[in-house]
Structure formats: structure tokens, C-alpha cells
Amino acid sequence: MGDKYEALKLKNQLCFPLYACSKEIVKAYKQYLDEIDLTYTQYITMMVMWEHKELRVKDVGKYLYLDSGTLTPLLKRLEEKGYIKRQRSAEDERDLIVTITESGEALKERAVKVPEKLGACVDLDAEKAQALYSILYEIIGKLTAHENDK
Amino acid sequence: MGDKYEALKLKNQLCFPLYACSKEIVKAYKQYLDEIDLTYTQYITMMVMWEHKELRVKDVGKYLYLDSGTLTPLLKRLEEKGYIKRQRSAEDERDLIVTITESGEALKERAVKVPEKLGACVDLDAEKAQALYSILYEIIGKLTAHENDK
DNA sequence: AAAATATAGATTGTGCGCAATTAAATTTTA
DNA sequence: TAAAATTTAATTGCGCACAATCTATATTTT
Numbered sequence: 001m002g003d004k005y006e007a008l009k010l011k012n013q014l015c016f017p018l019y020a021c022s023k024e025i026v027k028a029y030k031q032y033l034d035e036i037d038l039t040y041t042q043y044i045t046m047m048v049m050w051e052h053k054e055l056r057v058k059d060v061g062k063y064l065y066l067d068s069g070t071l072t073p074l075l076k077r078l079e080e081k082g083y084i085k086r087q088r089s090a091e092d093e094r095d096l097i098v099t100i101t102e103s104g105e106a107l108k109e110r111a112v113k114v115p116e117k118l119g120a121c122v123d124l125d126a127e128k129a130q131a132l133y134s135i136l137y138e139i140i141g142k143l144t145a146h147e148n149d150k
Numbered sequence: 151m152g153d154k155y156e157a158l159k160l161k162n163q164l165c166f167p168l169y170a171c172s173k174e175i176v177k178a179y180k181q182y183l184d185e186i187d188l189t190y191t192q193y194i195t196m197m198v199m200w201e202h203k204e205l206r207v208k209d210v211g212k213y214l215y216l217d218s219g220t221l222t223p224l225l226k227r228l229e230e231k232g233y234i235k236r237q238r239s240a241e242d243e244r245d246l247i248v249t250i251t252e253s254g255e256a257l258k259e260r261a262v263k264v265p266e267k268l269g270a271c272v273d274l275d276a277e278k279a280q281a282l283y284s285i286l287y288e289i290i291g292k293l294t295a296h297e298n299d300k
Numbered sequence: 301a302a303a304a305t306a307t308a309g310a311t312t313g314t315g316c317g318c319a320a321t322t323a324a325a326t327t328t329t330a
Numbered sequence: 331t332a333a334a335a336t337t338t339a340a341t342t343g344c345g346c347a348c349a350a351t352c353t354a355t356a357t358t359t360t
Contacts, residue, residue: 189315189316220317
């Protein structure tokens with residue numbers, strides 16, 4: 001009862017439900033994303049491409065908190081599917097520019113119902129959704145604050 | 151401007167900060183878990199073992215929302231490290247019984263400071279922590295509700 | 301101009317995470 | 331009680347996710 005190991009019990013963890021919830025949501029996406037042949041990570045990558053049309057790999061990574069180890073193979077797969085193009089920048093050969101294709105733009109139309117379908121699965125009160133959203137970004141902010149120092 | 155694609159923007163996603171936050175937290179754990187040679191998933195697995203001492207793989211999976219595809223190799227690694235034992239049940243040979251070892255029990259002592267160290271990183275208001283906790287379990291409940299039907 | 305430093309992306313290796321399949325043991329049902 | 335259905339874990343294959351390292355290019359310093 002209230003022993004010194006209380007903090008090590010699963011039910012007293014805040015991080016565990018976060019981890020579990022994230023996984024379950026990605027799993028819930030699968031049924032809808034399968035229809036448009038995207039994984040969850042590919043889907044959020046397309047999201048930033050739909051919005052920005054053209055980005056360096058580095059910028060995609062900044063939006064998604066992902067590095068080149070994840071993005072390089074993922075972007076190659078999206079290129080194989082025809083949704084993006086990858087080409088080195090002429091001004092700076094170190095940069096790789098990712099550009100959305102027509103096929104990629106067209107995919108947006110097929111993805112447009114995904115958010116509401118998922119919303120129906122989760123079905124969260126608007127107030128709670130807002131609370132969740134702001135708390136999550138608060139934590140993300142704290143954890144990534146020291147990312148651009150040094 | 152409130153176009154039909156508004157719902158496909160990253161900033162309007164609730165799932166994305168959940169996914170990102172979960173990853174960043176696991177990353178934050180790494181510095182502390184490295185010291186005791188555990189990954190995050192191994193850590194939460196040890197958590198259920200510290201609490202229950204002896205469980206079937208199936209039960210570990212129920213607590214953690216993980217299946218044998220993830221757990222079988224993970225438990226083998228924990229066995230190699232000497233923290234658990236794996237043996238078939240005598241009553242029902244299908245069951246694999248996972249038991250904590252003395253070394254596994256001893257590890258608990260080395261892990262006891264991890265929760266507060268991580269708490270310091272996240273540093274979340276108690277009220278927000280409670281709100282987050284209950285909203286997350288509400289979502290998990292909705293997403294896993296139909297898991298035991300069929 | 302040469303050397304040192306910095307930056308961007310690619311590569312490598314390890315460990316999940318999960319769908320789908322397989323194999324073995326047990327339980328149910330006909 | 332033999333056949334069918336179910337249960338449990340292991341296996342396979344694929345795609346992240348990330349630390350560490352490497353390569354190429356660009357910038358800064360000397």
C-alpha cells in the first residue's frame with residue numbers, strides 16, 4: 001500500500017496511456033488508409049505536402065519531428081507510388097527538394113473523408129478534444145524546447 | 151480559408167500531436183532507460199512483471215496492448231538479459247508462462263527513480279495531468295471496446 | 301587558396317509494431 | 331469420440347523510428 005514502488009505501476013503512468021492511445025489511433029486509421037494505399041506516417045507526410053507543395057526533406061522533418069533515417073526510405077516509397085518527386089536543389093546540392101505531383105494532388109480528394117471517419121471512431125467531446133490538443137502541444141513544446149540550441 | 155480540405159491540415163489534427171508527443175516522450179525516457187539497459191517497451195513490460203511476478207504472454211499483451219509478434223522477440227531479449235524466465239505451462243502447453251527472476255526484481259530498485267526523472271522533463275500541472283490521463287483512457291476505451299466481441 | 305567547420309541527406313543496425321500465417325494444444329460439437 | 335472449431339504463441343514480412351556514422355556539398359576561418 002503506497003509503497004516506494006507505487007510510481008512504477010502501470011496504472012500510475014501518464015506516458016503509457018499516451019503511448020497506447022497513439023498506437024490504437026494509428027491502428028484505427030489503417031482501415032481507412034489502406035483504401036488509399038498509405039501508412040499513417042505516409043499520410044501525415046502527404047498532409048504537409050498537400051499544404052506546402054514543395055519542401056526540403058529537412059523541413060518535412062521539422063513539421064513531423066522525423067529525421068532522414070525515417071524520411072529517406074519513406075519518401076522513396078511515396079515517389080515510387082507517384083505522389084511526390086525528389087530532386088536535388090540547384091542552388092544548394094545538399095538540399096533535396098520534395099515536390100508534390102498531380103497524382104499526389106489527386107490523392108487529396110480521396111483522403112478528404114478520412115478525418116471525419118476517424119473522428120467518428122474516437123468520438124470525443126469538443127471541449128475534451130481542445131483540452132487534449134493544448135496539453136499535448138504543451139508537452140511537445142517542453143520536450144523539444146532544447147532541440148534548436150547548441 | 152475554411153476550404154473543404156481544412157480538415158486535412160496538420161494543425162487541425164488531434165492524432166498528430168498524440169503521435170508526436172508519444173514519440174518525444176519515449177525519446178526522453180531513453181537517457182534514463184539506457185542506464186538500466188532497457189528500451190521503453192521493455193521497461194513497461196518489466197513494470198507489469200514487477201507487479202504480477204508471473205503472467206502468460208497473452209496477459210502481458212492484454213495489459214500492454216501488444217501481440218505475440220511484438221512480445222515474443224522482446225521477451226526473449228529480456229530473458230537473455232536475465233530479468234525473466236519463459237516456460238510452457240504444464241496444465242496447458244499452449245500457454246507460455248513468463249516469470250520474473252531475482253535479477254529482474256533487483257532491477258526494480260535501479261528503475262525506481264525513473265518516473266520522477268521523467269516527470270521533471272514533462273513537468274505538467276497536476277490538474278492537466280489528470281485531465282490528460284482520463285481523456286486518453288476514454289479514447290483507448292472507445293478504440294478497444296470491440297476487441298473482445300466477435 | 302587551403303584548411304577547418306558546418307550542413308543536408310543517405311546509410312547501417314537494432315528494436316519495435318502489427319497483419320497474416322502457421323503449428324500445436326485444447327475444447328466444443330456433432 | 332472423432333472431427334471441427336478455438337486458443338495460444340511463434341514466425342514472417344514490411345514499415346517505421348532513431349542513434350550513429352558516412353558522404354557530399356557549402357560556408358567560414360585562417
